[in-house]
Amino acid sequence: MNTTRFAFAFLTSFSVFQIQLLTADDAAVALPTKSTLVIHAEQGKNTISRNIYGQFSEHLGACIYDGIWVGEDSSIPNTRGIRNDVVAALKKIEMPVVRWPGGCFADQYHWEDGVGPRDQRPRRINASWGGVVESNAFGTHEFLDFCEQVGAAPYISGNVGSGSVEELAQWIEYMTAATNSTLSDLRRQNGRDEPWKIPFVGIGNESWGCGGQMTPEFYSDNYRRYNEFVKNFSGNRIYRIASGSNGDDTNWTEVLMRNVGTRMNGLSLHYYTLPTGNWSKKGSATVFGEADWFATLNRALHMDDLVTRHSAIMDRYDPQKKVGLIVDEWGTWYDVEPGTNPGFLYQQNTLRDALVAGITLNIFNNHCDRVKMAAIAQLANVLQAMVLTDKEKMVVTPSYWVFEMFVPHHDAQLLPSELQSANYQFGTNAIPEISASASRDNSGKIHVTLCNLNPNQPAEVAVDLQGAKAQSITGQVLTAPAMNTHNTFDNPDAIKPMDFSAFKTTDSGFNVTLPAKSVVALEVD
Numbered sequence: 001m002n003t004t005r006f007a008f009a010f011l012t013s014f015s016v017f018q019i020q021l022l023t024a025d026d027a028a029v030a031l032p033t034k035s036t037l038v039i040h041a042e043q044g045k046n047t048i049s050r051n052i053y054g055q056f057s058e059h060l061g062a063c064i065y066d067g068i069w070v071g072e073d074s075s076i077p078n079t080r081g082i083r084n085d086v087v088a089a090l091k092k093i094e095m096p097v098v099r100w101p102g103g104c105f106a107d108q109y110h111w112e113d114g115v116g117p118r119d120q121r122p123r124r125i126n127a128s129w130g131g132v133v134e135s136n137a138f139g140t141h142e143f144l145d146f147c148e149q150v151g152a153a154p155y156i157s158g159n160v161g162s163g164s165v166e167e168l169a170q171w172i173e174y175m176t177a178a179t180n181s182t183l184s185d186l187r188r189q190n191g192r193d194e195p196w197k198i199p200f201v202g203i204g205n206e207s208w209g210c211g212g213q214m215t216p217e218f219y220s221d222n223y224r225r226y227n228e229f230v231k232n233f234s235g236n237r238i239y240r241i242a243s244g245s246n247g248d249d250t251n252w253t254e255v256l257m258r259n260v261g262t263r264m265n266g267l268s269l270h271y272y273t274l275p276t277g278n279w280s281k282k283g284s285a286t287v288f289g290e291a292d293w294f295a296t297l298n299r300a301l302h303m304d305d306l307v308t309r310h311s312a313i314m315d316r317y318d319p320q321k322k323v324g325l326i327v328d329e330w331g332t333w334y335d336v337e338p339g340t341n342p343g344f345l346y347q348q349n350t351l352r353d354a355l356v357a358g359i360t361l362n363i364f365n366n367h368c369d370r371v372k373m374a375a376i377a378q379l380a381n382v383l384q385a386m387v388l389t390d391k392e393k394m395v396v397t398p399s400y401w402v403f404e405m406f407v408p409h410h411d412a413q414l415l416p417s418e419l420q421s422a423n424y425q426f427g428t429n430a431i432p433e434i435s436a437s438a439s440r441d442n443s444g445k446i447h448v449t450l451c452n453l454n455p456n457q458p459a460e461v462a463v464d465l466q467g468a469k470a471q472s473i474t475g476q477v478l479t480a481p482a483m484n485t486h487n488t489f490d491n492p493d494a495i496k497p498m499d500f501s502a503f504k505t506t507d508s509g510f511n512v513t514l515p516a517k518s519v520v521a522l523e524v525d
């Protein structure tokens with residue numbers, strides 16, 4: 001075996017040390033590129049809120065009906081009508097918070113339609129999504145039962161677009177008041193004695209669009225009026241979230257910060273990743289080449305720019321960072337799967353989505369001084385879903401696995417880091433090929449999550465761990481042979497995390513070699 005072959009044999013087992021024996025003559029081999037990551041283990045001061053790992057569930061397509069709710073009489077195993085398999089899957093990723101009932105649907109939703117005996121609830125047209133008939137079988141009690149079954153905090157999205165101040169005020173009283181008011185008594189009559197705690201309330205959704213086509217000035221005034229009547233009853237304390245900007249619209253943020261300021265606790269931001277950037281032809285979820293891969297990841301990286309720019313505006317009005325940036329809708333948005341209802345937004349989820357999730361969650365971690373909550377769209381069967389269901393079958397997606405791998409970051413202390421990334425070059429364009437974030441949990445363990453965006457080459461990252469020593473490291477990797485590998489009901493484990501050991505401690509930290517197109521999570525003790 002000559003030196004080249006000897007070294008290559010080690011390369012395939014991701015041994016960092018031997019890779020360095022390769023010579024320039026080996027240019028044809030997919031050599032790892034080199035990047036560096038300095039982690040300041042001694043400088044952590046901000047907490048990564050677990051609420052960054054939140055979910056969004058809307059009355060849209062099969063998200064609620066089939067995805068969460070099957071009804072008590074269903075043959076699909078359920079607890080009070082809620083799917084047991086979905087609850088179990090969400091518990092594993094420790095879903096901290098879930099937003100409901102929309103989205104656009106929230107601004108057409110009237111809560112009284114969804115309480116009381118189910119067979120007497122009105123049927124309404126879901127004019128936001130597909131024009132289907134909404135049975136209202138899943139309403140306030142069912143949603144809050146779902147939250148309790150998973151152990152997640154509810155985030156209620158209030159109707160500002162077509163509702164009234166009185167309606168939202170009464171919904172809050174119905175859910176949270178411990179008194180014997182008529183509304184609390186109605187709640188008891190409908191089966192719930194104790195009031196619920198409702199920690200998060202959104203005042204409108206996309207008020208610049210489907211939530212009412214408002215200007216930021218008009219919405220600011222509306223926010224102030226609605227907010228005044230959203231009361232804290234019986235010890236419940238509400239974190240109030242204002243409807244925020246559409247992606248790059250920094251003027252919305254400017255006006256809200258100026259006119260509303262700290263009357264809100266959080267200001268939302270919505271941004272979706274479309275491979276083409278073109279809403280009328282977004283691109284396929286599963287049939288794509290490297291150009292689409294590159295374009296999608298490039299657009300996912302734009303989240304960093306957005307968070308930075310919106311945060312800079314917020315910093316001017318709120319230097320103490322009292323108002324959180326709440327990215328309560330994010331994720332990939334493709335053309336719907338062929339043959340499915342265009343109004344249902346059903347799409348598959350591949351390794352590419354896992355990379356989008358890893359990149360985005362690393363961005364949120366690194367901006368946790370301002371980003372206090374986020375919600376990927378959506379929980380089941382819609383857009384970048386955690387789970388896909390088909391009657392009694394359920395499969396978890398590659399994005400789900402990224403959420404599972406990132407659980408150790410929940411409520412951990414962010415460790416500031418500096419990344420010098422090699423480029424992933426495609427044609428004449430280039431983006432950084434590494435994405436990373438690091439945290440320290442309560443027990444002192446350090447967690448590092450890394451993505452290699454390059455689908456063609458492994459990437460070596462030299463990690464300089466300042467203020468800590470790597471005694472032992474364990475890891476997991478999510479990757480697959482093809483960029484579009486995905487799980488199906490027939491092949492549910494086509495892509496799932498595997499044990500990972502392509503790292504080696506060094507005097508200053510460790511070196512790790514990330515396989516091409518991968519997400520890696522390391523625990524350093």
Ligand code: AHR
Pocket residue numbers: 058102103104105205206329377378383
């Ligand atoms: O998540 C799908 C839709 O996208 C939501 O209803 C809306 O808020 C956004 O435009």
